[in-house]
Amino acid sequence: MTMRDSLRHAFELATExxxxxxxxxxxxxxxxxELLAELDLTLCGEGQPMPALLDSLRQLYRETPRIASSxxxxxxxxxxxxxxxxxEILTVVANNPMYTYKAGGAQVLxxxxxxxxxxxxxxxxxxxxxxxxxxxxxxxxxxxxxxNEALEGAREDGLGAGRFRAYTSREGHYxxxxxxxxxxxxxxxxxxxxxxxxxxxxxxxxxxxxETDLSAGVRPVMINATAGTTQLGAFxxxxxxxxVASEHGIWMHVDAAYGxxxxxxxxxxxxxxxxxxxxxxxxxxHKIMGVPLTCSTLLMRRPGLLAKHLDESAxxxxxxxxxxxNPGVRSLQCxxxxxxxxxxxAWRFHGDRGYAHRIDRLFALAASAADRIEADPxxxxxxxxxxxxxxxxxxxxxxxxxxxxxxREGRLLVGYARLQGENWIRxxxxxxxxxxxxxxxxxxxxxxxxxxxxx
Amino acid sequence: MTMRDSLRHAFELATExxxxxxxxxxxxxxxxxELLAELDLTLCGEGQPMPALLDSLRQLYRETPRIASSxxxxxxxxxxxxxxxxxEILTVVANNPMYTYKAGGAQVLxxxxxxxxxxxxxxxxxxxxxxxxxxxxxxxxxxxxxxNEALEGAREDGLGAGRFRAYTSREGHYxxxxxxxxxxxxxxxxxxxxxxxxxxxxxxxxxxxxETDLSAGVRPVMINATAGTTQLGAFxxxxxxxxVASEHGIWMHVDAAYGxxxxxxxxxxxxxxxxxxxxxxxxxxHKIMGVPLTCSTLLMRRPGLLAKHLDESAxxxxxxxxxxxNPGVRSLQCxxxxxxxxxxxAWRFHGDRGYAHRIDRLFALAASAADRIEADPxxxxxxxxxxxxxxxxxxxxxxxxxxxxxxREGRLLVGYARLQGENWIRxxxxxxxxxxxxxxxxxxxxxxxxxxxxx
Numbered sequence: 001m002t003m004r005d006s007l008r009h010a011f012e013l014a015t016e017x018x019x020x021x022x023x024x025x026x027x028x029x030x031x032x033x034e035l036l037a038e039l040d041l042t043l044c045g046e047g048q049p050m051p052a053l054l055d056s057l058r059q060l061y062r063e064t065p066r067i068a069s070s071x072x073x074x075x076x077x078x079x080x081x082x083x084x085x086x087x088e089i090l091t092v093v094a095n096n097p098m099y100t101y102k103a104g105g106a107q108v109l110x111x112x113x114x115x116x117x118x119x120x121x122x123x124x125x126x127x128x129x130x131x132x133x134x135x136x137x138x139x140x141x142x143x144x145x146x147x148n149e150a151l152e153g154a155r156e157d158g159l160g161a162g163r164f165r166a167y168t169s170r171e172g173h174y175x176x177x178x179x180x181x182x183x184x185x186x187x188x189x190x191x192x193x194x195x196x197x198x199x200x201x202x203x204x205x206x207x208x209x210x211e212t213d214l215s216a217g218v219r220p221v222m223i224n225a226t227a228g229t230t231q232l233g234a235f236x237x238x239x240x241x242x243x244v245a246s247e248h249g250i251w252m253h254v255d256a257a258y259g260x261x262x263x264x265x266x267x268x269x270x271x272x273x274x275x276x277x278x279x280x281x282x283x284x285x286h287k288i289m290g291v292p293l294t295c296s297t298l299l300m301r302r303p304g305l306l307a308k309h310l311d312e313s314a315x316x317x318x319x320x321x322x323x324x325x326n327p328g329v330r331s332l333q334c335x336x337x338x339x340x341x342x343x344x345x346a347w348r349f350h351g352d353r354g355y356a357h358r359i360d361r362l363f364a365l366a367a368s369a370a371d372r373i374e375a376d377p378x379x380x381x382x383x384x385x386x387x388x389x390x391x392x393x394x395x396x397x398x399x400x401x402x403x404x405x406x407x408r409e410g411r412l413l414v415g416y417a418r419l420q421g422e423n424w425i426r427x428x429x430x431x432x433x434x435x436x437x438x439x440x441x442x443x444x445x446x447x448x449x450x451x452x453x454x455x
Numbered sequence: 456m457t458m459r460d461s462l463r464h465a466f467e468l469a470t471e472x473x474x475x476x477x478x479x480x481x482x483x484x485x486x487x488x489e490l491l492a493e494l495d496l497t498l499c500g501e502g503q504p505m506p507a508l509l510d511s512l513r514q515l516y517r518e519t520p521r522i523a524s525s526x527x528x529x530x531x532x533x534x535x536x537x538x539x540x541x542x543e544i545l546t547v548v549a550n551n552p553m554y555t556y557k558a559g560g561a562q563v564l565x566x567x568x569x570x571x572x573x574x575x576x577x578x579x580x581x582x583x584x585x586x587x588x589x590x591x592x593x594x595x596x597x598x599x600x601x602x603n604e605a606l607e608g609a610r611e612d613g614l615g616a617g618r619f620r621a622y623t624s625r626e627g628h629y630x631x632x633x634x635x636x637x638x639x640x641x642x643x644x645x646x647x648x649x650x651x652x653x654x655x656x657x658x659x660x661x662x663x664x665x666e667t668d669l670s671a672g673v674r675p676v677m678i679n680a681t682a683g684t685t686q687l688g689a690f691x692x693x694x695x696x697x698x699v700a701s702e703h704g705i706w707m708h709v710d711a712a713y714g715x716x717x718x719x720x721x722x723x724x725x726x727x728x729x730x731x732x733x734x735x736x737x738x739x740x741h742k743i744m745g746v747p748l749t750c751s752t753l754l755m756r757r758p759g760l761l762a763k764h765l766d767e768s769a770x771x772x773x774x775x776x777x778x779x780x781n782p783g784v785r786s787l788q789c790x791x792x793x794x795x796x797x798x799x800x801a802w803r804f805h806g807d808r809g810y811a812h813r814i815d816r817l818f819a820l821a822a823s824a825a826d827r828i829e830a831d832p833x834x835x836x837x838x839x840x841x842x843x844x845x846x847x848x849x850x851x852x853x854x855x856x857x858x859x860x861x862x863r864e865g866r867l868l869v870g871y872a873r874l875q876g877e878n879w880i881r882x883x884x885x886x887x888x889x890x891x892x893x894x895x896x897x898x899x900x901x902x903x904x905x906x907x908x909x910x
Contacts, residue, residue, distance in 0.1 A: 003473045006537035010544040011466040017548055018458045032556055032780045036564055043572040043799070047806035053538070057545065057800065063561035067550050074558060075790075080550065082461035083508070088547045089465040090512065092540060093472055095522050095747050101487055102868065103529060106518035109491055117498040133588035134788040144637050158641030161616035174767040175789055181764070182599050182787075184639025186613030286790065292550050293792040309636070312629040325487045332637075333589040334630055335530075335741065337748040344498070345512065351502035413557070 001050055007093075009054060017061050025069035026410045027062060035063055065413065070431070070438055073414040076230065076258050077287045078431030084291035087345035091338045098131070098336045099328025108325055111340035114347070118283060119299045121263040122256075123276025128303040130330045131296065131339045135257030136175035138282040138298040139224070141306070141332055143179045145280065146222035146251035148309045155309055159184050165213050167191045168224040169201035171231060173255055176224055185221065198386060199234030201225065207244045214248070222251045227272050227281075228259025231417035231426060232382075233389030235259060238274030246277070254281040257296065259387065261288035264352055265359040271387065276301075288362070288388070289355065290432050291342045306330035358432050362388055366429040369439055378447065382417075382424050391417050391424035394450040399423035402449050411445040456505055462548075464509060472516050480524035481865045482517060490518055520868065525886070525893050528869040531685065531713050532742045533886030539746035542800035546793045553586075553791045554783025563780055566795035569802070573738060574754045576718040577711075578731025583758040585785045586751065586794045590712030591630035593737040593753040594679070596761070596787055598634045600735065601677035601706035603764045610764055614639050620668050622646045623679040624656035626686060628710055631679055640676065653841060654689030656680065662699045669703070677706045682727050682736075683714025686872035686881060687837075688844030690714060693729030701732070709736040712751065714842065716743035719807055720814040726842065731756075740798045743814065743843070745887050750794045761785035813887050817843055821884040824894055833902065837872075837879050846872050846879035849905040854878035857904050866900040 001009075039059065048056070066072060068080035098104045098111065115129040132138045143166065148154045151164070164185050168176045170192045181187040191213075193206045210220055223245050225236040238254065245252035254275050260283025262268050263275075275281055278301065285295040300306060311329040323329050328336070350358070366388045373381040373392045382391035393399055399416040400423045406412040417426040427442065456464075494514065503511070521527060523535035553559045553566065570584040587593045598621065603609045606619070619640050623631045625647045636642040646668075648661045665675055678700050680691040693709065700707035709730050715738030717723050718730075730736055733756065740750040755761060766784040778784050783791070805813070821843045828836040828847045837846035848854055854871040855878045861867040872881040882897065 001537045003535065003537050003540070004470060006541045007466055007469050007473070007544075010541040011462055013541075013545055014462050014548045015459060017545065018462070027560070030560075032564060032777070035561055039561060039564065041565055041568040041799070043568060043802045043807075045807045047809050048803045050538075050804065053800065053803050056803065057542065060561050060565065060796075061545065061549065064549055065551060065558055065560045067552070067558065075552060077552075077790075080458065080548075082456045082458050083505075085458070085547060086461045086465045086468075087512065089462075089544050090468055090472065090516065092543045092547060092747050093469045093535070094516065094519055095535065096519060097522070097530060097748055102862070103520055103522065105482070105485075105520045106490055106494060106515050109487060109494065110496055110515065113496040113498060133592075133792075134790045136789045137588075137592075137787065140787075147639075148636075154639065154641070155636040156641055156643050158619065158644055159614050159639040164613065173789070178765065178767050178787075181603075181610040182638065184602075184609065184614040186609070186611055188611050189613060284790070292547050293552055294788075294790055296790075310633065312633050322487070332592065332595075332633075333749075334591045334628070335532075335589045335739070335749055335751075337588075341515075344496070345508065347498045348503045348508055348511065349505065352498075352500045354502050407557070 013054065013057060016058070021066045021069045025066055025071040026413065027066060028410050029408045030063060039063065070433065071412050073412060073428055073442065076428055076430055077290065079290050079433045081290040081346050081432065083349040084342040084346035088292045088342040091341050096338050098338050099326065099331070099334060101325040104338070107338050107341060108327060110344045111327060114340045114344050115297060115299065118297055122281050122299050124299050124301045126303065127300045128306060128330065129297055129299040130306055130327065132298055132332055133296065134294045135282050135284045135296050136178065137332060138257065138296045139173070139175045139255055140179040140182065141298050142253040142280040142282065143183055143222055145305050145309050146253060147183060147185065149251060149305070150219060150221045163189065163218045164221050165189045165191055165218050166222040166224065167193055167206055167209060167220065169193050169195045169226055169236060171195050171199040171229040171234060172224055172226045173230055173257070198383060199229050199232035201236040201241065203237055203240035203244060206241065210244065210248055220248065220250045222253055224253050224255055225278070227254050227256035227275065228387060230258065231389065231419060232391060233258070233385060233387035235271040235386055238272065238277065242274050242277035252278040254278045257282045257284040258287050260284065261355065262359060262387065264355040266356060267360050268363055285343045288359065288430055289343065289346065291346055295339045295343050362429045365434060365439065366390055368436065369427055369429065372439065372443060382419055388429045390427045391419060393424055394446065397450040397453055399425045401453060402446060405449045405453065406445060409449065411449065412442065468509065468512060471513070476521045476524045480521055480526040481868065482521060483865050484863045485518060494518065525888065526867050528867060528883055528897065531883055531885055532745065534745050534888045536745040536801050536887065538804040539797040539801035543747045543797040546796050551793050553793050554781065554786070554789060556780035559793070562793050562796060563782060565799045566782060569795045569799050570752060570754070573752055577736050577754050579754050579756045581758065582754060582756045583761060583785065584752055584754040585761055585782065587753055587787055588751065589749045590737050590739045590751050591633065592787060593712065593751045594628070594630045594710055595634040595637065596753050597708040597735040597737065598638055598677055600760050600764050601708060602638060602640065604706060604760070605674060605676045618644065618673045619676050620644045620646055620673050621677045621679065622648055622661055622664060622675065624648050624650050624681055624691060626650050626654040626684040626689060627679055627681050628685055628712070653838060654684050654687035656691040656696065658692055658695035658699060661696065665699065665703055675703065675705045677708055679708045679710055680733070682709050682711035682730065683842060685713065686844065686874060687846060688713070688840060688842035690726040690841055693727065693732065697729050697732035707733040709733045712737045712739040713742050715739065716810065717814060717842065719810040721811060722815050723818055743885055744798065744801065744810065746797045746801055750798050817884045820889060820894065821845055823891065824882055824884065827894065827898060837874055843884045845882045846874060848879055849901065852905040852908055854880045856908055857901060860904045860908065861900060864904065866904065867897065
């Protein structure tokens with residue numbers, strides 16, 4: 001098969017997939033065991049002719065969740081940006097590794113411009129940053145830098161004795177705890193600071209924890225503030241946290257994997273006020289900005305620290321060009337795919353203003369969804385949303401059972417949150433294509449299933 | 456723009472790119488500063504209309520290295536598999552995150568089958584594994600598990616006092632040293648074991664180092680054997696290393712990021728004999744198997760250890776399905792793109808036999824390239840290759856100057872190795888489309904440039 005044939009087949013199959021998604025936004029639910037029995041997935045000695053393989057791919061996609069459809073509310077992303085998708089397909093065909101200018105060429109400059117623009121939105125003018133394969137690894141890299149800046153010699157000689165601690169809220173993302181385990185700091189040494197009812201970190205409790213630790217000889221290595229929590233979409237009070245961090249000279253990181261994009265909305269940007277005081281910030285563009293997976297960045301207020309703590313001099317790799325243009329020296333990876341072009345293309349197309357408009361529209365939809373819930377005697381709102389997540393219950397009905405049945409009956413894919421000892425359906429308004437009609441369908445399906453469960 | 460339009464544009468632009476690559480396999484060399492002055496990459500408030508954006512994308516790709524072309528020898532991968540590219544484009548459009556069966560559906564089963572097949576090739580029947588975004592992170596994950604298995608309580612409470620050490624050869628990949636720094640073990644605690652002239656680890660020296668460490672109270676956490684070194688493509692003596700590891704109860708990892716694919720060739724598989732004795736193995740399919748970036752796996756002989764050391768119970772994420780089908784519990788990432796489908800599709804198309812044939816052909820080409828060098832009085836072979844890397848010099852000519860000039864004049868992109876205090880041009884025979892005619896061109900260009908430099 002030639003590349004021209006390959007591209008033609010890809011175009012045809014992808015068009016079929018998009019059409020199928022429109023016609024049937026949710027696949028029929030199937031158990032993994034059932035699918036395993038039905039699909040022939042075996043790899044073996046013999047190759048398969050192309051026509052049979054194309055049929056297998058078709059069959060596979062019928063059994064693959066339609067993430068970009070109007071019925072998918074299961075993750076903190078949804079929809080599909082046509083411009084970003086176009087650029088990502090070009091990235092696949094070009095296949096540049098992004099360690100060096102020699103191998104990445106103009107794509108390295110594109111990546112640099114995207115990072116520059118994002119850093120400037122975060123208030124980190126003159127800083128630097130990196131792309132990483134997901135918010136978890138961006139947070140991990142921030143913790144590496146924070147730890148090494150706090151503990152001299154850690155990178156070269158290891159951690160040594162002593163007790164270390166990092167701080168995040170109880171509603172912070174689980175990647176922080178995993179990173180503590182990976183980095184040799186210990187999962188138990190992540191302090192889970194209480195939150196208020198809205199899921200925002202209690203800065204007074206944070207200060208108290210740190211002071212207790214300091215007087216016990218424990219070394220704080222990082223405070224993680226969350227801008228956009230996974231369950232409630234809550235934004236920690238950044239200025240108050242920054243004050244605690246600065247008072248004690250502790251690295252402040254903002255996990256804005258989810259909420260970073262709100263920086264693009266002049267109307268809602270205040271949720272992130274104070275992030276410019278932080279030392280680092282994670283911002284995923286594959287969430288609210290709708291570009292294909294993954295597109296995560298770690299932005300640094302001061303330049304040079306990523307290279308200081310991650311660079312290895314590999315003579316066989318970094319040959320000839322200025323390291324400013326060799327992003328490999330600021331990366332967790334060696335071979336690395338180009339995650340920047342898709343975002344650059346979408347950003348060029350929409351402009352900051354297009355994104356601001358999208359974000360404002362999604363905030364308005366979330367508020368409208370909360371209003372609907374409050375106005376409905378059968379529904380119970382957890383609380384009015386700070387951003388795009390709305391947690392609610394149907395009176396007298398288990399949230400988890402509703403979610404399960406919605407999936408099993410092929411109506412919706414939506415998850416639930418665990419708040420104050422109860423399960424709550426978590427509606428996320430993150431799909432750029434969502435509108436009031438989409439909310440009508442959403443609530444219609446939820447209520448239909450709840451009625452059936454009650455009946 | 457609709458998705459149909461987007462796909463049509465992507466198809467047209469990608470076809471143009473492939474045609475351009477054939478017509479002009481190397482772009483004219485440009486300095487980054489020069490490109491920056493010429494290209495308008497700025498992101499700003501206003502969006503750009505689609506026709507202008509398409510022109511920008513075209514212009515960008517003219518200035519992007521043509522990685523898949525016949526003139527690219529700069530990395531341990533090359534060429535472009537049409538079937539893998541087709542499947543990867545479908546992956547972009549489908550955009551499934553791979554933490555849960557709920558969000559990945561049949562794609563999770565595809566990933567599972569690929570890992571099962573690879574594990575069985577490595578002699579890890581009944582083991583498990585994970586996809587990670589590159590060999591560096593696969594090696595890092597192996598070191599996490601090895602460290603935690605060696606040091607009880609490390610994951611929960613941190614490393615504590617004590618000195619730890621890991622072992623790799625002087626020709627091992629730099630990601631090991633970086634991982635030591637990241638994991639809190641300390642870069643200085645990576646012991647660089649000497650190699651023989653061919654770049655293979657000296658197992659006697661390894662044993663000596665370990666015994667010295669043990670008697671000094673240092674805790675060994677992992678031995679990394681390399682199967683396919685970056686410079687020479689050398690394979691460490693796995694059975695001898697396994698003996699040392701087993702004798703002292705030390706975790707043995709095989710970094711077969713480059714060489715793992717050789718497991719598919721009955722003729723050359725003996726280079727990896729003994730890998731079945733290891734505890735874990737990194738194998739990148741984006742190298743010799745030619746699938747788009749990135750496609751790296753970490754395979755484990757015993758199942759359950761990845762989940763034991765990486766899983767976090769995130770109630771809001773893993774809802775409902777059996778964890779066997781939730782690969783997120785065995786991952787460094789949370790949101791994670793689907794890197795399995797492209798490999799599955801290519802493997803279904805070629806079969807094990809197709810890959811065996813490709814690998815045997817590449818080995819034969821590498822041997823032929825070495826023969827050409829030996830037969831040529833102007834060229835000096837470092838040594839006959841063990842696999843696909845051939846390091847050589849042009850008598851009286853600096854290897855680095857030749858490589859630079861080859862790039863500047865738009866003839867070839869090839870790197871050099873640093874061996875025994877000298878630079879050597881490193882020819883890698885990894886592009887599945889390479890043939891003897893391609894070698895004619897390669898040596899013709901090298902000799903032309905060397906003659907010009909001498910003249």
